[in-house]
Every structure is written in C-alpha cells, then in structure tokens.
Amino acid sequence: MFIELDSHTANGSAGRIRKDNECKIIAAAEAEFARHGYKGASMQSIADHAGLPKANIHYYFGSKLRLYVAVLAHILDMWDKLLVKLDAAGDPAVELEAYIRAKMRLAQAYPQASRIFGIEIMSGAPYLQEYFSTGYLEWFKGRTAVFEAWMAQGKMDRLDPAHVIFLLWSSTQHYADFACQISAALGKPGQTLQAADYERATQTLLHVILKGCGVQPFHPYQGNESPR
Template sequence: MQFEVNAHSADKPAGRIRQQNEKLIISAAEQEFSCHGFKGTSMQRVADRAGLPKANIHYYFSNKLGLYYAVLANIIDLWDSTFNELSAEDDPAIVLPRYIAAKIEFSRQYPLASRIFAMEILSGGPHLSKFFKQDYRSWFKQRAAVFEHWIAAGKMKAVDPAHLIFLLWGSTQHYADFAVQIEAALGEESLGQEVYDTATRTLTDIILRGCGIAVD
C-alpha cells in the first residue's frame, strides 16, 4: 500500500539533479532522525549534514514533518513493493525465499530507515496514524489471503497467516533494528555480507520447513 508523503508541491519538474538532492537530503535526515529522534532533529542539522543551505532543504521538503514522512515512506514503500508481489498463483517455495532475501537486503542497505520506523512504532506511531488508517487492515487481509490460498491449495501446511507475516517482518528487520546486539554477540565491529547471507539461508530454511515446504 502507498504511504503518501507531504514533501512539497508535486508540480516541480523531476530531474537528475532533483533526484540526487532528494536522495542526499533523505540520507542526511535518516542519520539525524536515527540519532536524535523526531523532536531532536532540526532542518538546520539536516542541512549541515547534507552540506546544503537550509533553503535548499525547504525547497524539496516544506517542513520537518514532510521530511520525516519521506524517510518513513522510503522504507515502507520498499517493504511493501516486495510484499505486494506475492500472489495466490505463486509457488511459495519460490517466492518466500525471494521475499526473505529481499527483506534481509533492505536491512543491510537501509538500516537507519528501518530503525527510525521501529522507534516510531515503539513511541506509539504518532506520525503513522494516517498510514494505518489508509485501508491498512484491508491491505493486510489481502496479503494474508494469499497465504490462505496457498494453504487451501496444499502448497503449504496450515499455519496462521497473520502470525507468519509478523514472523517474516520481525525476523528480517531484526538485522537492521538490532544490529548492535548482533555485532556484540558475534564479536564483529560491523555486519559483513557473510552474516547477511547466512541469515538469509537460515531464516529461509527454518521458515520454509515450518510451513511444510520442501527445502532443497
């Protein structure tokens, strides 16, 4: 589902420079929001980190809330774009490993955005109220219905679709949200590609076997 962003007027021409600047600003905002939270972050701090005049930040994002929405929308759209690809006609033995791998990769590439989303949820989701009201329950039921169809078709064992989805979300996002804990446990200064690859293989094996899906 789509998370609408109040970034700025939509009638400005989109070009390569605009896209580069927006990417730079959002990256700087992710670092600021992850370190200082929504209240502790200012547009000036984002501008300083991005190396741009504050006026440039306001050109692309009218206010701090719009910029915060853009950061949240970036990760939500990535997560949802992958999840929306699941369909009743698919073979879960093929698409679930693909989905798990994609979510782990998002955790590797966008850990700050994932942590900001987690912090927002932990604080009660005050800035996500519109997102959760935008037919969110209907969207979730449609995703769960895909798993119900697979169960009815005998493609997987009868597990609760909602809690399976929660497991998929939580287990894959864990590698972004709790990276510091994982690094400490493994004695690593930072998580390397091998850790993410091992996580992908392990989660895929456990989840597919738990769903009664044959694993090669």
C-alpha cells in the same frame, strides 16, 4: 496509501537535479532521525549531512514534520512493495525465498530505516495514524490472502497467515535493529556485520521459516557450508 513527495513539472536537467537533491535529503534525514529521533534531529544537521543549504530542505519539504513523514513513506514503500510481489499462483518456496532475501538486503543496506520505523511504532505511531487508518486493514488482508491461497492449494501448512507475516517482518528487521548485539554475540563487538554474516543469517531464516511453514527449501542450509 503512501504519502507522495511533492513534484514539480520541471523536466530535463532541472528535474534530475531536484530528484538527486531529494534523494540526498532523504538519506541524510534517515541518518539524523535514526540517531536523534524526530524531536532531536535538526534541519540544519540534515542540511549539513546532505551537503545542501538549509533553504533547500525547506524548499523541497517545507518543514521537519513533512520531511519526517516523507522518510516514513519512503521506508514503508520499500518494504510494502516486496510484500505486494508475493504471488498466490507461485511456488511459496520461490516466493518466500525471494522475499526473505530482499528484506535481508534492505536490512543490510538501510538499517537506519528499520530503526526509525521501530522508534515510531514504539512511540505509538503518532505520525502514522493516517497510514494505519486509510485502507491499511484491507491492504493487509490482501497480503494474508496470498498465504491462505497457498494453504488451500496444499502448498504450505495451515497457519495463521497474519502471524506468519509478523514473523517474516520481525526476523528480517532484527538484523538491522539489533546489529550491535548480534556483532557482539558473534565475537565482533563494534564491527559492522558483513555480507557473509547476512548470508548465513538468510540461509538460517530460510531453513527455519520455510520448514516451519511446511515448505521444502530449495537450498537446505548446512551449518558448516560456505555462504553462496
């Protein structure tokens, strides 16, 4: 389902250097694509941001398009791995808390990733057509099946599982996509949201989403409590 980055058979230090360079390039590309979009980003700017020669970017990824697709693949891989971890045999209170906390950590650590994905989707997903057409529906049905199993076991209320997942996606990614608005609304215009802000947001989402799904949160949120 995911587009894999090219790899060579080199081992040892050469392989580690390549992996380190690819990580630097992906991180630099995320910053440039988030700031300028696919068309506005340049390979030279990405190379400068990564601290590597432009020739290295072309060597590892071939073209800006292939690099952009690799960035999208990296983003989707991070998110989808979390959803795959949900276990139908587990307690939804535990499973959903772990998922929401992990997604909020990604929103804090990789806000640019969410913005790149948002731009791509709002543009009609021109570079994700293959991703959405190659087994995606079957994969997503496998994720909704986890929620259906919880409902059948009486562990959560009867809801449309697809829309529960959409709610989980949108509510957690909101803190990356609209960080400037949130900072202003919290009386911190121009400031980066801090760990305490994310913890309060996470506790609120857990309280609202779990109770809305008929699941009793393990750590009920009290508005005046200090973040854990």
